[in-house]
Amino acid sequence: MIREIVIVSGKGGTGKTSLTAAFAALAKNSILCDADVDAADLHLLMQPEVKEQTDFMGGSKAVIDPDLCTGCGTCRTLCRFDAISDRYEVDPIRCEGCGVCVDFCPEQAIAFPVQRCGEWYVSDTRFGPMVHARLGIAEENSGRLVSLIRTETKKRAEERGLDLILTDGPPGIGCPVIAAIGGATALVIVVEPTVSGIHDMERVVDLAAHFKVPGMVIVNKFDLNVKMTETIEKLAVKRNIVVLGRVPFDPVFTHSMVQGQNLFEYGEETPTRQVVRDIWAKIVSSPSMNPLGIVDFKATIQ
Amino acid sequence: MIISIASGKGGTGKTTVATNLALALGERVELLDCDVEEPNAHLFLKPQIERTERVDTPIPLVDEAKCTFCRKCAEICRFNAIAVVGRQVLVFPELCHSCGGCMAVCPEGAITEIGRELGTVNSGHRGTISFKNGRLRVGEAMSPPLIKKVRAARDPGRITLIDAPPGTSCPVIAAMNGADFILMVTEPTPFGLHDLKLAVEAVKLLGIPCGLVVNRADVGDDKVFAYAREEELPILLTIPFDRRIAEAYSRGETMVEALPEWEPKFLRLFADIEAIIERGAAK
Numbered sequence: 001m002i003r004e005i006v007i008v009s010g011k012g013g014t015g016k017t018s019l020t021a022a023f024a025a026l027a028k029n030s031i032l033c034d035a036d037v038d039a040a041d042l043h044l045l046m047q048p049e050v051k052e053q054t055d056f057m058g059g060s061k062a063v064i065d066p067d068l069c070t071g072c073g074t075c076r077t078l079c080r081f082d083a084i085s086d087r088y089e090v091d092p093i094r095c096e097g098c099g100v101c102v103d104f105c106p107e108q109a110i111a112f113p114v115q116r117c118g119e120w121y122v123s124d125t126r127f128g129p130m131v132h133a134r135l136g137i138a139e140e141n142s143g144r145l146v147s148l149i150r151t152e153t154k155k156r157a158e159e160r161g162l163d164l165i166l167t168d169g170p171p172g173i174g175c176p177v178i179a180a181i182g183g184a185t186a187l188v189i190v191v192e193p194t195v196s197g198i199h200d201m202e203r204v205v206d207l208a209a210h211f212k213v214p215g216m217v218i219v220n221k222f223d224l225n226v227k228m229t230e231t232i233e234k235l236a237v238k239r240n241i242v243v244l245g246r247v248p249f250d251p252v253f254t255h256s257m258v259q260g261q262n263l264f265e266y267g268e269e270t271p272t273r274q275v276v277r278d279i280w281a282k283i284v285s286s287p288s289m290n291p292l293g294i295v296d297f298k299a300t301i302q
Numbered sequence: 303m304i305i306s307i308a309s310g311k312g313g314t315g316k317t318t319v320a321t322n323l324a325l326a327l328g329e330r331v332e333l334l335d336c337d338v339e340e341p342n343a344h345l346f347l348k349p350q351i352e353r354t355e356r357v358d359t360p361i362p363l364v365d366e367a368k369c370t371f372c373r374k375c376a377e378i379c380r381f382n383a384i385a386v387v388g389r390q391v392l393v394f395p396e397l398c399h400s401c402g403g404c405m406a407v408c409p410e411g412a413i414t415e416i417g418r419e420l421g422t423v424n425s426g427h428r429g430t431i432s433f434k435n436g437r438l439r440v441g442e443a444m445s446p447p448l449i450k451k452v453r454a455a456r457d458p459g460r461i462t463l464i465d466a467p468p469g470t471s472c473p474v475i476a477a478m479n480g481a482d483f484i485l486m487v488t489e490p491t492p493f494g495l496h497d498l499k500l501a502v503e504a505v506k507l508l509g510i511p512c513g514l515v516v517n518r519a520d521v522g523d524d525k526v527f528a529y530a531r532e533e534e535l536p537i538l539l540t541i542p543f544d545r546r547i548a549e550a551y552s553r554g555e556t557m558v559e560a561l562p563e564w565e566p567k568f569l570r571l572f573a574d575i576e577a578i579i580e581r582g583a584a585k
Contacts, residue, residue: 010340012312012468017493038469039310039497059380080402093475093507098401099380137503140472143443171312171468172339175443195554196317196342203340206440224545225552251521257492258523 002157003185003289004150004165006035006213010200012171014192015220018253019276020168021045021262024127026280030164032130033153035146035180037118038139040132042168045262048123048130056133056148058117058141059097062090068109075101075110093138117141120149122156129156146170146179173207181208186288187215188244193228201232205239214288215241218279222246242286245279248272304462305575306481308505310497312468315487315517315541318551320465321346325558326568329430332460336449336477337467338421338436345554349433351426357436357451358417359444361398362405364391368412375404375413396443420448432457446476453477461572470500478505482579484512485538491522495529502533511582513575518543536578539571 007016007023020042024032034042062083064075069088076084079101083094090101102110117140120133131153135142153165167184170176181187187208191201201217208215217236222229233243248271256266263273283289307320317335321343324333335343344351362375362384373386383397384404395418405413421438436452438445445467453476456462466477478484484505488498498514505512514530519540530537541547541557550560557564 011342012340013314038471039312039500041311041493041496044492044496078402078406080400093479096399096401097380098399098403100378100401100403100406103378103403104406135471137470137500138472138475138507142469142471172337172445173440174339174438174445174473176471177339178441178443192313192552194552195345196340197552199342199345200340203440210441224548228552254491254521260492 002154002163002165004154004167005186005188005283006167006169006181006184007188007190008169008177008181008204009171009190010173010204011192011197014190014197015247015253016190017041017045017168018257018263019190019218019220019247020166022264022276023166023280025262025264026277027164027166029162030128030166031153031157031160031162032125032128033149033165033167034130034132035150035167035176036170037133037135037145037149037176038142038170040134042130043132045257045260046125046127046130047260048121048125048132050121050123052122054120055116056118056120056145058115058139058144060099060112060114061092061095061097062099062101063111063113064088064090065109065111068107070107072106074104074106078104097140118145120145120152122152128162129160131156143175143179146176150180173203177207178211181213182211184213186286187213188283189215189217189241190220191217191232192221193219193225193232195228198228198232198235202235205241216244216283216286216288217241218244218247220247221249223248242282242288244282245275247275247279303579304456304464304481305483305485306464306466306478307485307487308466308474308478308501309468309487310470310501311488311494314489314494315515317342317346317465318517318557319485319487319515320463322557322564322568323572324431324463325556326565327461327572330461331463332432332434332457333463333465334452335435335465336452337465338438338445338448338452339467339473341435341437343465344433344435346556347428347431347433349426349428349431351424353426354422354424356422357420357448359400359420359447360402360415361395361400361418362393362413363416364393365412365414366391368410370410372409374407374409378403378407399444400447420444423448423452432460445473449473449476470504474501474504475508478508478510481510483575484510485515485575486512487515487517488526489518489522490516490524490526494522495526498526499529502535511578513538513578515539515541515571517541536574538574539567
């Protein structure tokens with residue numbers, strides 16, 4: 001059985017990618033997936049060597065042919081996204097790709113070409129294979145791209161006999177996050193001990209409950225506010241979320257990022273490394289990763 | 303005047319800048335928190351919420367008594383949100399983009415619309431500062447229509463500050479489009495720079511003038527500064543890493559309240575933005 005851990009946070013900038021990269025160094029027989037397609041950063045720590053590259057074709061957008069357009073106004077009346085100007089030009093940023101104008105234009109003056117919305121890659125890294133993507137600037141369909149690369153990651157894991165998918169998730173709780181967590185084995189929620197961190201965590205926990213994915217929580221930079229850390233841990237217990245541990249505020253994360261490395265590659269052994277190792281051990285042996293108490297999984301992980 | 307505060311990367315300090323700027327400017331502003339997935343500005347501004355309004359998006363309701371199962375609705379829908387299976391029409395509300403195509407195409411007039419809840423818009427005040435935020439319903443995927451609703455009835459007599467969501471895709475565009483100025487908050491790290499570049503590309507697409515706030519300016523490396531020089535992006539404010547700021551933030555306190563020496567710096571930031579907008583208008 002292939003397990004998938006998705007690292008999420010609600011709030012951005014809590015340390016998802018730095019921790020994902022650190023876990024990648026500890027996991028064996030695993031594949032990485034960067035599901036934060038609109039601000040993907042994991043590749044900056046992984047330096048993936050791209051082996052396959054594929055265009056991501058998203059939805060279509062309307063284009064009016066001025067030679068055929070009679071200016072009858074039908075499209076402007078029907079468009080609910082204010083995407084068509086009074087000069088009958090379509091604003092591609094506003095166009096939702098619904099095609100209603102295309103179908104109703106009495107002159108058939110509106111084309112509806114499919115858009116290339118980005119690209120996705122299968123790569124090799126020093127920690128195993130990685131599937132990642134780049135969504136075009138200002139593009140829609142990020143949820144579809146996330147679903148696509150998760151499906152592709154799973155396919156590669158099956159082909160190569162890998163046990164574990166480590167997915168770096170996007171921030172927030174909207175479309176790309178929903179696409180990133182559905183059907184995952186477990187979520188690892190990285191929270192910072194701040195009023196906004198806790199507020200955003202609660203919404204991610206609600207979302208996890210909504211889609212019935214079990215969650216576990218890490219408090220990162222816990223020493224910025226120990227009282228808030230305790231509040232988060234209490235809240236987690238109340239919501240039936242496993243508390244994995246506390247990671248200190250440690251500049252080593254920034255220093256290693258600047259070098260394009262993860263926690264375990266940069267510099268000397270530090271107490272923070274041991275904290276992260278202990279957290280990883282807890283994730284691997286957690287009940288949600290080992291349903292029915294089957295522990296075979298542990299043997300494949302260092 | 304509309305100033306949108308954005309970043310690309312999450313957690314760089316958008317909300318910090320937006321709330322501090324609002325407090326420094328006082329009665330002249332309205333703050334719109336358009337990070338509807340994870341709205342946080344209220345935790346720092348602590349406004350009195352006076353009104354909560356549910357926001358719906360229209361989805362089709364099919365009257366099967368009138369329906370002839372001609373499938374025209376299913377054919378026009380690009381989002382697979384409506385399907386005809388035998389003598390039954392299935393609507394998948396969460397896939398619907400509310401374009402109204404099915405209703406417009408139905409020859410029998412069998413389709414009307416009902417609402418799907420997107421979330422709420424909450425409005426109120428902190429003293430004389432006007433405040434509004436959107437809260438996306440948990441489980442709802444589409445944030446742009448809710449963001450547009452938060453921005454809908456703006457007060458033209460005030461300076462509008464928009465706290466934008468992270469990223470560079472459609473929700474961010476919804477929070478930046480039509481602004482007079484984009485204030486990008488970044489941090490001088492490889493992640494901060496990488497995501498800043500993407501966000502700046504999005505701003506260029508929109509053709510809006512842009513400037514930077516570099517937060518935690520003394521961590522990481524100097525590549526963000528080099529990039530700003532190359533791109534001729536003005537750095538309007540630098541905030542050093544200061545544990546007192548981080549700890550105050552963790553408790554929900556703003557910089558201008560915890561460290562009053564910051565208030566003139568935020569006023570200066572606004573004056574610089576105003577000057578850039580005026581210079582642009584003069585051109």
